[in-house]
Amino acid sequence: MVRAYKKPQQGTSWQQRIALQILFVTLASISGITVFSAWKQASVQAQNNNVARTAQEGRQWSEASFPVENFQRYTSPYGYRKSPTTGRVQFHRGLDFAAPLGSYIRNWWGGKVVGLSDHTACGTMVVIQSGEWQHIYCHLKGTVQRTSDGLVMVDRGGGIRLRKGQRVETGRRIGRVGMTGRTTGPHLHWELKYEGEHLDPALVLREMYNQQQAATQ
Ligand SMILES: [Zn+2]
Incomplete structure (x- = not known):
């Protein structure tokens, strides 16, 4: 039998x-x-730098309101993560605050309601503009309705009625923690934008904490 010779x-x-x-x-x-x-x-x-610039413009971070009542824990930070619903790695553009279903959400900074929606992954959503800052609240209870008064977010159980274009002061109750949109448990998904760019809400919360500490010393 002839075997093919394998050349080294x-x-x-x-x-x-x-x-x-x-x-x-x-x-x-x-x-x-x-x-x-x-x-x-x-x-x-x-x-x-954006957080610092805002402080230079005279805004006192210590006056801002923590955005949720009955806060339990941070369940998901800003940045890359494996999505709890799809399992894929994606950029998480907000900070998640776990709180019992129905906990009231408070307006972080006085401003104007510029966006209301209830048909995306964000669920029932409220967007508020305060100067260069935009704050976005997702997965709320309630629905968005078109009325003769314009676009309105209504959460009857919570006694909330928010109209697009309306001004809201700092700390005002603007909704309640719900389960609308894509979510695995009750929490507030909170996004912050400065001049249209997302930034890590934890940086702002840290600055609020620092200034409150400084004010009480
Ligand atoms: Zn989130």
């Missing part, structure tokens, strides 16, 4: 090729991580 391979062996591939993947991920952490650092720096 020339050049790099398979072990060498695998070693090179491992080296390549390692280098690629190290540079990827470096670029990502540099980007993240720059992004946090830029966000901190």
Whole structure:
């Protein structure tokens, strides 16, 4: 029986090729991580600058209201995470506050109601504009209705009626924690934007805390 003679391979062996591939993947991920952490650092720096700029404009962070009553815990931070509903990695643009169903939500800063909606993953949503800042509240109880008075968010059980265009003062009850939209449990999903750019609400909460501490000392 004639057996085909297998010529010894020339050049790099398979072990060498695998070693090179491992080296390549390692280098690629190290540079990827470096670029990502540099980007993240720059992004946090830029966000901190926006928070600081607002303080320079004379806004007292200590006057802002914590956005939810009966707060239990933070269930999901701002940033990349594995989505609890889809399992895919995505950017979470808000901060989640767990609170019992029906807990009242308070307006973080005095402003104007600029958005009301109840047909997206955000569920029943309220958007309030305060100067350069926009605050977004998701998964509320209640529904949005078109009335002769314009667009209105109504939560009868909570005694809430919010009209688009209406002014709301700091700390006013603007809704209740519900389960509308895409959610696995009762919580407030809260987003903050400065000049149209999202930023980490935790940076603002920390600044509110710092100023309140300074004011009581
Ligand atoms: Zn969320």
